[in-house]
Amino acid sequence: MIVRIDVGGIDDLTDWARLRAMLWPDDDATSHRSDLGQFLARPESAIGLLARDSKGTALGFAEAVLRADYVNGCDTSPVAFLEGLFVIEASRRLGVGRGLIEAVEAWARSKGCRELASDALIDNTAAHAVHAKLDFAETERVVYFRKLLEDAPALS
Numbered sequence: 001m002i003v004r005i006d007v008g009g010i011d012d013l014t015d016w017a018r019l020r021a022m023l024w025p026d027d028d029a030t031s032h033r034s035d036l037g038q039f040l041a042r043p044e045s046a047i048g049l050l051a052r053d054s055k056g057t058a059l060g061f062a063e064a065v066l067r068a069d070y071v072n073g074c075d076t077s078p079v080a081f082l083e084g085l086f087v088i089e090a091s092r093r094l095g096v097g098r099g100l101i102e103a104v105e106a107w108a109r110s111k112g113c114r115e116l117a118s119d120a121l122i123d124n125t126a127a128h129a130v131h132a133k134l135d136f137a138e139t140e141r142v143v144y145f146r147k148l149l150e151d152a153p154a155l156s
Ligand SMILES: CC(C)(COP(=O)(O)OP(=O)(O)OC[C@H]1O[C@@H](n2cnc3c(N)ncnc32)[C@H](O)[C@@H]1OP(=O)(O)O)[C@@H](O)C(=O)NCCC(=O)NCCS
Pocket: 023, 085, 086, 087, 088, 091, 092, 093, 094, 095, 096, 097, 098, 099, 120, 124, 126, 127, 129, 130, 131, 133, 134
C-alpha cells in the first residue's frame, strides 16, 4: 500500500478531528476540531502528521510537541513528546504507524532534539509492544494521584 504522510494543516481538520475522536472518544469531533485550532497556532513547538492512502483517505495520525519541562526518564531538554498515535483498524499492521513515527523523528531532529519520549496506560500492553517494536525503551512506570482542595476555612 502506498501511504503519503504530510504535515496536518487547516485543510485536514475534518479528517484529523474524526481520527482524534476515535483515539480520544471522551470528546467529539467538533470539540477536537476546536482543540486543533489551538494546536495549529503553535507550529514552532507542535506537529501533527496525517497518513493517507493513494486516494487521499485518511488512515491515521501522529501528534508531537516539544516539552521543556522535565520528562520522566529523559536526560535532555527540550524533548520531543509523542502525544498521540493512531491508525484506523482496517489499515493496521501495514507499517503506517511506523511511517508516522519516522516522520515525527525527522521533525524532532530538525528541532535539535536528541530524545523522543512517549507514554501509554499501564494496561495498554499492545501499545507497549508497539513502542518496543519501534525501538522505544521503557523508562519508568508511574501512578498519578490528585487531591481535591476545598476552599480553605476563613481564618478567624
Ligand atoms: C498502535 C498503532 C498506531 C500501530 O499502528 P500500525 O500501523 O498497526 O503499526 P505498524 O504496522 O507500523 O507496526 C509497527 C510495529 O509494531 C508491531 N505491532 C503493531 N501492532 C501491534 C500489536 N497490537 N501488538 C504487537 N505488535 C504490534 C508491528 O508488527 C510492527 O513491528 P515490525 O515492523 O517489527 O513488524 C495502532 O495499532 C493503533 O492505532 N492502536 C490504537 C491506538 C493506540 O493504542 N495508540 C497508542 C499506541 S503507541
